[in-house]
Amino acid sequence: MNSVVSYRRDIDGLRAVAVLPVVLFHLGVAPFSGGFVGVDVFFVISGFLITSIVYREHLAGHFSYARFYERRIRRLFPALAVMLVLTGIVAWFLLLPEDYKLFSEAQGLSVLFLANFHFWNKTDYFNDAVGNIPLLHTWSLSVEEQFYLLFPPLLLVLIRFVPKRINLVLLGLAVLSLAGAQAIVTRVPETAFYLVHLRAWELLAGALLATGVVRPHNRQWIREGAALLGLGMIVSSVFALDKQEAFPGISALPAVLGAALVIHAGVGGNTVVGRLLGFRVLVFFGLISYSLYLWHWPLFVFAGYYQIEPLSGTEKVVLFILACLLGWLSWRFVESPFRKALEPVCRRQFFRRTGWVAGALILISLPGAISKGAAFRLPDTVADIASVEEEIIPFRRPCFGPTVDDVDKERDLCVLGTEGSANFLLWGDSHALSLAHGYDLAAKELGLSGRFLARSECPPALGSREYRASRVSCGEFNEAVVRYLERHPEIQQVILVGVWSSYVGNDTAQGTAKSDTGFEAGLTRSIDYLVNSERRVTVVEQVPLIDYSVPQTLARAAWYGRDLELRLPRERHETRMAESQLVFDALAEQYPIQRINLADRLCDAGGCNVELDGLPLYRDSNHLSKWGSTTVAQELQLGLRGDLQR
Structure with missing residues (x-):
């Protein structure tokens, strides 16, 4: 044949x-x-x-x-x-x-x-x-x-x-x-x-x-x-x-x-x-x-x-x-x-x-x-910029992404600020991790001590639906955070951090925004619990999300000698945050929450900065770098002191 x-x-x-x-x-x-x-x-x-x-x-x-x-x-x-x-x-x-x-x-x-x-x-x-x-x-x-x-x-x-x-x-x-x-x-x-x-x-x-x-x-x-x-x-x-x-x-x-x-x-x-x-x-x-x-x-x-x-x-x-x-x-x-x-x-x-x-x-x-x-x-200056993408993230290990058992047994929980009895809790997703360094600096300046509980893609919203398949349910993790707070009445302030536009937009796309498992309902439950337990609630509005990897793009522009406008237009950030702002405005009318708008520090009327003094403010497209977290530490400190307008 x-x-x-x-x-x-x-x-x-x-x-x-x-x-x-x-x-x-x-x-x-x-x-x-x-x-x-x-x-x-x-x-x-x-x-x-x-x-x-x-x-x-x-x-x-x-x-x-x-x-x-x-x-x-x-x-x-x-x-x-x-x-x-x-x-x-x-x-x-x-x-x-x-x-x-x-x-x-x-x-x-x-x-x-x-x-x-x-x-x-x-x-x-x-x-x-x-x-x-x-x-x-x-x-x-x-x-x-x-x-x-x-x-x-x-x-x-x-x-x-x-x-x-x-x-x-x-x-x-x-x-x-x-x-x-x-x-x-x-x-x-x-x-x-x-x-x-x-x-x-x-x-x-x-x-x-x-x-x-x-x-x-x-x-x-x-x-x-x-x-x-x-x-x-x-x-x-x-x-x-x-x-x-x-x-x-x-x-x-x-x-x-x-x-x-x-x-x-x-x-x-x-x-x-x-x-x-x-x-x-x-x-x-x-x-x-x-x-x-x-x-x-x-x-x-x-x-x-x-x-x-x-x-x-x-x-x-x-x-x-x-x-x-x-x-x-x-x-x-x-x-x-x-x-x-x-x-x-x-x-x-x-x-x-x-x-x-x-x-x-x-x-x-x-x-x-x-x-x-x-x-x-690479020239040293370019290599320094590019290396930010791989920088060691403060407080990532061992305290980021704990299991429910870790939280219940209070195992490997990191201290922010000074050692001692906790005054505040930082609760949220990976954006909370990117702000942990800034809160650590701010708390040390004020002589305060805090704790840090966060998981990737887990908004601090009680009873809301899952946003990513994971071995540890966000719902179970958030319930463990509540149990932790019950054991520590000395914690007087809880700071909620998240990439809010992702969750609100995700809910809207699936028609669950007003449902009992939607993000807005879950965040309301969290704030209601915290206020009723006589704790001060601070909501950190998300940093501007950039359309590219900041360290990599800045390094390439510097290496190739490209003079590019890399700032994000302020209106694009505000458009992205529009739905989230409506949620926060409604919650602010109902509860005495304190809000920190980091865009006011990172942006001006023309646009949102991605670098300061030649160093990237982000370690990727949306998480602040160590330098970026340091840059906003003063605003975080005002929130810890309760000096922001409610």
């Missing part, structure tokens, strides 16, 4: 339909909000083509693992290696230490096709911060190669022992993989996105076509309808989905089934959709799709990284054209020359040389990975 799969122009066209939405999604072209499904389409195509070859060779009895992996290496590795070398040179001169460290780690792991595990531990693919990770896209290559490390041996076992049950077994594995992805995607989306066993169903969808799970349609109208429906399912996913979707899982099913329908319809003969996909321009993009995929993302990341400000429409067009040019050059001069197969006697030499190149790439990546991102590349 011939192991060569007949060339199909429509599949190359389908590759173009896969890669172009990915590129346009990464460029931020609004209509292509679901362009990321192109990767899922690629998985189906790959599963079909590779399994077609492997399955036929297995049945014919001349499958060779050496020949199979030689083909995979020739298909993927040369272009990948060239991209890693050239992007490594650019990264050396462009990336800040933390970003360069992450790049170097990914560079080495990409060679071993383990990048997906790396990013699984470090990133959310749909988070804006991934725009600074040039090698993020290599996760999909790793998933695919891990699948093909396991799949050929599995197929050989099935052919040998259950030849008549191959499709049933593969279908069962695909269903299990999809069910697993759907079960976990809302709880741990990174796991569903990056790990091979939860992506395997997409590759298996193509594999099942190759093993004949559905026979080709003889009737032309059925094939025409299937192909048209399949293309429509892919296109609708590209335009209908967005990065807010729980993905992958069921949400990826239309694109995967759509790709399968288009491929399967073409097995039985040509269709209108097949002829459309066979247009020369689509076939061209299909031929360069792998190299275009390899080059577009690091190109976009590097351009945005240097530009700092959002890319203009013209700049996006130029980047798209440049990405296509790089993709063509890589396909023409790297991919194509390496495709020719070797005689078995030369194969050992080929694997040996590949190993040497892979080893060299890993060796090159080590200095950046094991050092602090080669920080010596």
Whole structure:
């Protein structure tokens, strides 16, 4: 049996339909909000083509693992290696230490096709911060190669022992993989996105076509309808989905089934959709799709990284054209020359040389990975600014994020200010952590002693709904805080801190703002309890939320000599806080609460500052740095003294 799969122009066209939405999604072209499904389409195509070859060779009895992996290496590795070398040179001169460290780690792991595990531990693919990770896209290559490390041996076992049950077994594995992805995607989306066993169903969808799970349609109208429906399912996913979707899982099913329908319809003969996909321009993009995929993302990341400000429409067009040019050059001069197969006697030499190149790439990546991102590349002033992002956060350990048992047993609770009986309690979320240093300074000036109880994304709102899945319920944690206060009547002031706009906006989006489990109701219960227990209540209104990582952006601007206006417009902060202000105004009419507006310290009429005396006021986009917390300590001190107007 011939192991060569007949060339199909429509599949190359389908590759173009896969890669172009990915590129346009990464460029931020609004209509292509679901362009990321192109990767899922690629998985189906790959599963079909590779399994077609492997399955036929297995049945014919001349499958060779050496020949199979030689083909995979020739298909993927040369272009990948060239991209890693050239992007490594650019990264050396462009990336800040933390970003360069992450790049170097990914560079080495990409060679071993383990990048997906790396990013699984470090990133959310749909988070804006991934725009600074040039090698993020290599996760999909790793998933695919891990699948093909396991799949050929599995197929050989099935052919040998259950030849008549191959499709049933593969279908069962695909269903299990999809069910697993759907079960976990809302709880741990990174796991569903990056790990091979939860992506395997997409590759298996193509594999099942190759093993004949559905026979080709003889009737032309059925094939025409299937192909048209399949293309429509892919296109609708590209335009209908967005990065807010729980993905992958069921949400990826239309694109995967759509790709399968288009491929399967073409097995039985040509269709209108097949002829459309066979247009020369689509076939061209299909031929360069792998190299275009390899080059577009690091190109976009590097351009945005240097530009700092959002890319203009013209700049996006130029980047798209440049990405296509790089993709063509890589396909023409790297991919194509390496495709020719070797005689078995030369194969050992080929694997040996590949190993040497892979080893060299890993060796090159080590200095950046094991050092602090080669920080010596930066001027001292720039390095000092960038290092704020990784500064040691005061009071983070061991006192931030205690368990209920920790609170009940008063274990590892930090003291703010002077030692002694507590005068006040700082209660809130991670924004309370960022103010703990300022309160410590303020309390020491006044000779006061305080305690600190806070958990990430846990507003000090009794009985409100959960805002993030966690091993420790915010409701249980807040009830433990109440028990702590009951045991310590000497605490006369409680300071409530939170990123309020996040909770109010989150409630409004889900229609729970006025419900008993909404944030407003929960905050009212907290204040009502505190006032009735004769404690003074201080609400710290949130600091301005910045649209970017402040230390990183300031460091890049300083390093590149860019003179940019980086302050946040004051009206944007006020617009963001509008709903929260209405809540606080209503509570102030009902209860004698004291309010601290830190924006009055950090902003003027024109805008909100992100640095003072050359140092960042934030350690990321929304949490004050140690210097920022020091800067607002005077306002916090006024609140501790009760000198603010109520």
